[in-house]
Amino acid sequence: MTTNRSADAKKIDLVKLKYWFGPPPLDLGDDERAFDDYVCELAKCMEPEDRVVEVLVYRFGIESWKQMTLLRIQAHVVRRRDEALIEFGRKHVTNVNLERQNRKGEVKEIVDEFNDPKTTSMMVREEAYHSFTVAEDTNREIKHAAAFEKGLDVYERIDVLISQSAKRASDILRQIEFYRIGLAEKLRRKHQTTVETLKGELAEKRVDPPLIPEMDGSQ
Amino acid sequence: MAARNSACRKPRGGGPKTAGGRARSSRNAFRHGLTTITLSDPAYSPKISEIAKSMCGDDQDPRLYQKALVVAECDVLIAQIGSYKQALIARLVDPHALPTRKWLAEWNKRMDFHDRQDAMHDKIMAVHPGPGAVKEDDKTKTFNRLLCEFSDRGERRNAWQAFIAALPDIMRAARYERRAWSRRRRAFFEFITLKSFSSYPPAAAGGF
Numbered sequence: 119m120t121t122n123r124s125a126d127a128k129k130i131d132l133v134k135l136k137y138w139f140g141p142p143p144l145d146l147g148d149d150e151r152a153f154d155d156y157v158c159e160l161a162k163c164m165e166p167e168d169r170v171v172e173v174l175v176y177r178f179g180i181e182s183w184k185q186m187t188l189l190r191i192q193a194h195v196v197r198r199r200d201e202a203l204i205e206f207g208r209k210h211v212t213n214v215n216l217e218r219q220n221r222k223g224e225v226k227e228i229v230d231e232f233n234d235p236k237t238t239s240m241m242v243r244e245e246a247y248h249s250f251t252v253a254e255d256t257n258r259e260i261k262h263a264a265a266f267e268k269g270l271d272v273y274e275r276i277d278v279l280i281s282q283s284a285k286r287a288s289d290i291l292r293q294i295e296f297y298r299i300g301l302a303e304k305l306r307r308k309h310q311t312t313v314e315t316l317k318g319e320l321a322e323k324r325v326d327p328p329l330i331p332e333m334d335g336s337q
Numbered sequence: 338m339a340a341r342n343s344a345c346r347k348p349r350g351g352g353p354k355t356a357g358g359r360a361r362s363s364r365n366a367f368r369h370g371l372t373t374i375t376l377s378d379p380a381y382s383p384k385i386s387e388i389a390k391s392m393c394g395d396d397q398d399p400r401l402y403q404k405a406l407v408v409a410e411c412d413v414l415i416a417q418i419g420s421y422k423q424a425l426i427a428r429l430v431d432p433h434a435l436p437t438r439k440w441l442a443e444w445n446k447r448m449d450f451h452d453r454q455d456a457m458h459d460k461i462m463a464v465h466p467g468p469g470a471v472k473e474d475d476k477t478k479t480f481n482r483l484l485c486e487f488s489d490r491g492e493r494r495n496a497w498q499a500f501i502a503a504l505p506d507i508m509r510a511a512r513y514e515r516r517a518w519s520r521r522r523r524a525f526f527e528f529i530t531l532k533s534f535s536s537y538p539p540a541a542a543g544g545f
Contacts, residue, residue, distance in 0.1 A: 138387070138388055138412075138413070138416075139413065139415075140416050140417070140419070140420055143422060143423050145500060169391040170392050173388070177412075180419070191497060195501070272501055275508060279508075279511065282515070289522060293522070293525055293526075296526070296529050299533075300530070300532055301532070301533065303533045304532065304534075304535070
């Protein structure tokens with residue numbers, strides 16, 4: 119974004135605002151110059167007429183910037199969770215395929231050596247081991263579900279922060295609107311008072327001509 | 338039924354019930370000091386007054402000035418909360434730092450970490466070469482290696498991870514921010530009303 123800073127400086131006094139409210143809360147290595155440009159563009163659009171609106175525009179800039187940052191973080195959380203899910207699914211499919219292959223071999227062995235007590239005992243033991251593996255997989259899946267739930271919790275918390283920011287930003291816009299309505303009302307009343315005063319002054323000065331002209335002594 | 342009704346009528350407020358819990362929560366504000374940011378604080382009062390005066394502009398109405406002071410106070414408080422949040426995130430870039438919440442799991446993690454550090458300390462002290470030792474022997478080498486391990490804080494969290502780790506603390510700070518915002522909104526609407534109906538003369542005769 120290319121902006122003429124010296125021209126925008128007339129619109130909003132960023133130096134003063136930063137002195138009052140401290141540096142803007144920038145996360146994740148955000149560039150302060152980019153933030154300044156953003157606020158200057160906002161000021162160009164909103165055209166603050168006095169310091170009150172300047173403060174509100176600056177606040178709106180901070181809130182909307184924060185909202186964008188939070189959206190980025192939320193997207194990051196989702197992306198990370200999706201990556202983890204895909205990885206888990208891939209591993210799960212590989213494990214299931216391996217298990218199926220092993221099962222096929224086992225079934226052949228059972229058919230061949232069904233009557234052998236040694237084989238039966240071994241099969242029982244293997245079955246127990248298989249149950250244990252299933253339990254281990256289940257445990258892993260439960261852990262994964264817990265991690266997923268934690269990810270959801272983070273997602274929801276960020277969602278709350280985003281909605282708060284959005285609400286504040288829209289509230290600031292409403293405040294600017296009401297402030298301008300108030301100023302306009304004040305101006306209107308002032309104007310009306312001036313007009314009435316002028317009317318009164320004019321009424322005092324105006325002298326109506328008499329309806330019946332006065333009689334001169336000569337007539 | 339009557340007992341049930343009376344139970345329903347009971348105020349279901351959260352917060353601490355025991356004397357110990359109440360005493361502990363009464364000191365919560367000392368952690369961040371956000372409740373001290375008022376007009377009466379000499380560190381902030383000049384800034385708040387300056388903002389309020391610039392908001393009033395030409396108007397000479399003292400009631401308007403009072404409302405502007407409240408708005409300015411809330412503005413400064415909100416800015417300070419933002420800085421506090423930044424500090425919370427910056428703190429958690431350290432991989433061993435934990436959020437300041439007091440959940441048992443977090444405390445257990447912290448205790449485990451301290452136990453590990455203690456064990457490491459004992460190991461290091463066991464192989465301490467002493468003041469006059471030769472620097473090239475095995476004991477000194479082991480000591481140096483262990484010392485490096487001890488001081489190695491691990492890989493630092495990146496900004497995303499630090500933010501996610503600091504999220505519980507940020508949510509706690511957001512409570513203060515919410516209060517400040519609602520107070521600011523109320524004061525600002527009163528400010529607008531007073532400003533639009535103010536009949537005081539402009540500051541030509543001398544401002545605030």
